[in-house]
Amino acid sequence: MQPQDDSTLTHEAGTRRHGGWGHFARHYVEMVIAMAVGMLIFGAAVRGVLALTGGELSMERHPELTSLEMAIDMSAGMLIWMRVRGHAWAGSLEMCAAMFAPLAVLFPLLWLDAVTADSLMMLEHVLMLPLMLLVMLRRRHEYSH
Numbered sequence: 753m754q755p756q757d758d759s760t761l762t763h764e765a766g767t768r769r770h771g772g773w774g775h776f777a778r779h780y781v782e783m784v785i786a787m788a789v790g791m792l793i794f795g796a797a798v799r800g801v802l803a804l805t806g807g808e809l810s811m812e813r814h815p816e817l818t819s820l821e822m823a824i825d826m827s828a829g830m831l832i833w834m835r836v837r838g839h840a841w842a843g844s845l846e847m848c849a850a851m852f853a854p855l856a857v858l859f860p861l862l863w864l865d866a867v868t869a870d871s872l873m874m875l876e877h878v879l880m881l882p883l884m885l886l887v888m889l890r891r892r893h894e895y896s897h
Contacts, residue, residue, distance in 0.1 A: 772896055776888065779895040782837075783830055783847065783884060790829015791822060798825070815869035816859055819876055823851040843894055846887045854879035 798821055802808055809818045827848035834844040854876045861867045867875060888895045 776892065776896045780885065780888060782833065783888075784881070786829040786833035787826040787851075788829070790827070790832070791825045794825035794828050795822065811869050811873065815862060815872050816855075819855055819858070819872055820852075822873065823855065823876070823880075827851045839894065843887075843891050846891070847884060850883035850887050851880055853883055 798809070809821060811818050830847055830851070831844050834847060857879070858867060858872055858875055862869065862872055
């Protein structure tokens with residue numbers, strides 16, 4: 753058995769004492785806030801550009817585009833915040849993928865009239881939040897300190 757240096761022991765002890773599930777939960781909340789901020793800021797920018805050009809996105813007429821735009825806006829907010837917090841690209845992009853994964857299931861259901869355009873965005877959120885949690889659990893060590 754190879755001895756550990758003092759800095760490793762201190763870091764591990766510090767992580768146990770000051771990290772763990774509390775930090776994990778804080779990171780999850782941060783991601784949800786970053787999503788909301790991204791949705792507000794980037795969504796407003798998209799809507800502003802569309803208004804200036806005479807275009808529009810509506811859930812009624814363009815449910816797929818509207819859902820994709822929202823996933824992009826939320827991903828942008830999360831990606832920026834994760835990079836600011838020092839997360840690697842791989843974990844950051846996995847978290848962004850959790851924003852788009854529900855659409856791979858929901859779009860075919862929409863096309864088959866199994867879900868309505870009105871329920872699409874709510875279902876997208878209902879699925880993406882637990883998917884984010886799964887991504888975080890997969891990389892628990894990154895989010896627990």
